[in-house]
Amino acid sequence: DAGVIQSPRHEVTEMGQEVTLRCKPISGHNSLFWYRQTMMRGLELLIYFNNNVPIDDSGMPEDRFSAKMPNASFSTLKIQPSEPRDSAVYFCASSLISGNTIYFGEGSWLTVV
Amino acid sequence: AQTVTQSQPEMSVQEAETVTLSCTYDTSESDYYLFWYKQPPSRQMILVIRQEAYKQQNATENRFSVNFQKAAKSFSLKISDSQLGDAAMYFCAYRSLHTGANSKLTFGKGITLSVRP
Numbered sequence: 623d624a625g626v627i628q629s630p631r632h633e634v635t636e637m638g639q640e641v642t643l644r645c646k647p648i649s650g651h652n653s654l655f656w657y658r659q660t661m662m663r664g665l666e667l668l669i670y671f672n673n674n675v676p677i678d679d680s681g682m683p684e685d686r687f688s689a690k691m692p693n694a695s696f697s698t699l700k701i702q703p704s705e706p707r708d709s710a711v712y713f714c715a716s717s718l719i720s721g722n723t724i725y726f727g728e729g730s731w732l733t734v735v
Numbered sequence: 736a737q738t739v740t741q742s743q744p745e746m747s748v749q750e751a752e753t754v755t756l757s758c759t760y761d762t763s764e765s766d767y768y769l770f771w772y773k774q775p776p777s778r779q780m781i782l783v784i785r786q787e788a789y790k791q792q793n794a795t796e797n798r799f800s801v802n803f804q805k806a807a808k809s810f811s812l813k814i815s816d817s818q819l820g821d822a823a824m825y826f827c828a829y830r831s832l833h834t835g836a837n838s839k840l841t842f843g844k845g846i847t848l849s850v851r852p
Binding site for chain 2: 728
């Protein structure tokens with residue numbers, strides 16, 4: 623079975639550019655999560671969706687960040703404009719709403735220079 | 736709000752020996768899930784083991800087992816017969832049983848485990 627698929631795996635971009643990270647959850651899963659991992663702050667939940675509806679976006683750092691889930695099999699996390707402090711590993715994860723385990727993608731490594 | 740605490744930032748174990756990683760959590764809920772995830776240098780988050788709070792029996796997965804003490808809100812991971820491939824960062828995590836606003840995973844800060852050959 624395919625796991626959570628994220629793209630791109632690695633991205634290096636210049637400050638001020640728009641960055642779009644993509645995620646395909648595990649088929650049949652109806653909860654989707656975006657996490658960010660940095661050395662300073664560890665693993666932070668940015669936003670999560672149940673049945674494509676955002677439930678909690680309190681972790682989104684500021685208006686430069688936005689996330690969408692137009693359908694059950696696709697989500698995007700956009701940063702515009704990007705800044706060096708956005709450099710991190712961004713994880714997408716999915717689960718069943720009624721399930722217990724959250725499964726993670728391999729992460730998108732973002733470097734903003 | 737739930738919190739997860741991993742107070743040991745680093746640990747080291749000799750290959751083939753046993754090591755225990757500690758985790759405590761705080762919650763007012765009675766039903767929840769607890770997890771240990773492994774993150775090797777590749778940064779992939781790999782589920783190691785999970786425990787349902789309503790189960791009294793401690794979970795085991797091959798060389799990995801937990802000591803779940805619900806009253807003490809403690810959830811430690813024991814790795815037996817440590818192998819070089821066990822070297823990684825390990826995260827303890829909590830998830831509410833209830834759906835909705837609390838169904839996210841809350842992580843501890845992680846512990847870096849090194850394995851000496």
